[in-house]
Amino acid sequence: MIDPNYLPFILAAGGVVLLAVFFHYVPFFLWLSAKVSGVRISLVQLFLMRIRNVPPYVIVPAMIEAHKAGLSTITRDELEAHYMAGGHVEKVVHALVSASKANIDLSFQMATGIDLAGRDVFEAVQMSVNPKVIDTPPVTAVAKDGIQLIAKARVTVRANIRQLVGGAGEDTVLARVGEGIVSSIGSSENHKSVLENPDSISKLVLRKGLDAGTAFEILSIDIADIDIGRNIGASLQIDQANADKNIAQAKAEERRAMAVALEQEMKAKAEEARANVIQAEAEVPKAMAEAFRTGNLGIMDYYRMKNIQADTDMRSSIARPDANPAGHEPIGK
DSSP: OOOTTTHHHHHHHHHHHHHHHHHHHSOHHHHHHHHHHTOOOOHHHHHHHHHTTOOHHHHHHHHHHHHHTTOTTOOHHHHHHHHHTTOOHHHHHHHHHHHHHTTOOOOHHHHHHHHHTTOOHHHHHHHHHSOEEEEOOOEEEEOTTSEEEEEEEEEEEEEOGGGTTTOBOHHHHHHHHHHHHHHHHHTSSOHHHHHHOTHHHHHHHHTTOTTTTBSEEEEEEEEEEEEEEEEHHHHHHHHHHHHHHHHHHHHHHHHHHHHHHHHHHHHHHHHHHHHHHHHHHHHHHHHHHHHHHHTSSOHHHHHHHHHHHHHHHHHHHHHOTTOOGGGOOOTTO
């Protein structure tokens, strides 16, 4: 049995619990706020949002903001569907309100598509109203006279709402601008003309339509700084001269090696000829002995030949005193 004295306290505690459960599943004050703001939504719909795991404190403030901004075409079901698809309801509504105030044509379907594509639609609208300045990294290029120039540019871009889905990002814009700067400097006759007229680079780059297919519209390209780098032309000429020198040295070494080889070959041939002469001289005594045996050569003939040989050696020694004919030792040695 429950003591009658405690019954009021039990009823009060039960009432508090019921009220807590009620206000948890039925956000009454949120409904009241929507009602005061002119947004039509029932308590049953707020309760069903809880059941569908859709937070009413996200949907209802977005509906109030859209209603106050005059965007009455946005419905609760569309906001719930976008939330359940993984989108950012607050950013989409903020972007639609900002676009409406800035007279930018942005529909709810386009805004949700941009948001679901992974881009910040609110930031894109802000960039459409207030263009963004992107600083390019240092771009190195070489003019026709071989002087290297290092340029830095500032690119002012505005978001292209219609190209945000499927359009290229900032990296593509920076890459195209860098390519245009390299092409412009490379087509210059000399580096002095580039230093005198840096705006010629931006004009040439802007004429190429570098923002085609990107999520941005390039408003201006300003050359912030140009520095002079190395003399690439002179360095290339020095490298070419060194390469030519090395080639010439290699060819000269090849010719020298061929000459040395030819010299060694000639020496070998000379030694071979001397060997043949010695071999032929060795046959002379044999022939003379054979001539003695056969009687074709007599003793007097032999002495006559020796006298002629001695006479020839004497005349040679007189003609060349420093010579040592027939291998004789010099006098007095």
